[in-house]
Amino acid sequence: MSVQTEFSRYAEEYGSYNVIQRRVVAKLLKDLGDERPRRILDLGCGNGVLCEALTWRPEHFLGVDFAPRMLELHPKGSNIECIYGDFNNPLLFEQLGYLAFDRIFSGSALQWSKDLDRTFAMIASLNAPVSLALFTANTFATLFKTAGITPLLRSAEEVAAAALPWFGDVAETVHYRLEFASTREMFRYIKRSGVSGGRNLLGYRETKRLMEHYPLDYLEFEIVFITTRGRASGNS
Numbered sequence: 001m002s003v004q005t006e007f008s009r010y011a012e013e014y015g016s017y018n019v020i021q022r023r024v025v026a027k028l029l030k031d032l033g034d035e036r037p038r039r040i041l042d043l044g045c046g047n048g049v050l051c052e053a054l055t056w057r058p059e060h061f062l063g064v065d066f067a068p069r070m071l072e073l074h075p076k077g078s079n080i081e082c083i084y085g086d087f088n089n090p091l092l093f094e095q096l097g098y099l100a101f102d103r104i105f106s107g108s109a110l111q112w113s114k115d116l117d118r119t120f121a122m123i124a125s126l127n128a129p130v131s132l133a134l135f136t137a138n139t140f141a142t143l144f145k146t147a148g149i150t151p152l153l154r155s156a157e158e159v160a161a162a163a164l165p166w167f168g169d170v171a172e173t174v175h176y177r178l179e180f181a182s183t184r185e186m187f188r189y190i191k192r193s194g195v196s197g198g199r200n201l202l203g204y205r206e207t208k209r210l211m212e213h214y215p216l217d218y219l220e221f222e223i224v225f226i227t228t229r230g231r232a233s234g235n236s
């Protein structure tokens with residue numbers, strides 16, 4: 001299943017399984033300090049976690065996602081617009097280049113970029129401060145090790161190195177834990193939260209083996225935050 005199909009298929013359930021993604025959004029907003037960007041771009045906006053978490057009314061909020069079902073669930077309004085777009089596609093950025101943004105957000109989405117250097121370059125071409133958060137390789141570290149699966153995502157170091165030329169030395173790596181009452185719940189979470197990125201992460205054999213041998217009652221998450229300072233003109 002592709003990333004796109006997976007996010008559309010589980011869009012309804014995403015809202016109840018996106019605990020870590022909501023924590024990520026909370027940190028992205030906390031790190032803004034007093035800044036209240038008026039014109040916001042949200043890449044990989046999903047069902048609108050960022051939009052709903054804003055404590056102020058932006059002048060224009062533009063959410064971009066390539067999962068149609070997620071876009072349907074995203075809040076809409078006179079100041080909130082959602083468009084279909086793929087952040088791997090330079091044409092999207094060509095179109096976005098006609099607009100001005102005070103800040104570009106992306107929470108828990110850019111790990112699925114096919115070419116991160118290129119996506120970062122395209123984001124930087126929009127000339128706005130950024131608040132980006134990407135899942136990295138130590139997400140599910142023990143689970144991968146126990147199942148003998150190679151991590152799917154880039155390492156935190158790779159992401160920091162890709163960000164450096166465009167945003168400077170600003171990468172911050174944060175670890176989260178999510179506890180579960182049972183391994184069954186843990187596996188349901190993995191399936192429904194969109195963190196497996198379309199890869200059939202756990203086949204029957206891996207699931208069975210993990211259920212027997214996974215040594216923890218929590219899942220591990222590793223997220224790299226890339227936040228650049230806002231410009232005075234971007235604040236209101």
Ligand SMILES: C[S@@+](CC[C@H](N)C(=O)[O-])C[C@H]1O[C@@H](n2cnc3c(N)ncnc32)[C@H](O)[C@@H]1O
Binds near residue numbers: 045046047070109113
């Ligand atoms: C884990 S969800 C995060 C959604 C939201 N940003 C949040 O914080 O809850 C990842 C989102 O990225 C979107 N996505 C993944 N790859 C994408 C791409 N190449 N272009 C646009 N959206 C993409 C998915 O459809 C999904 O809605």
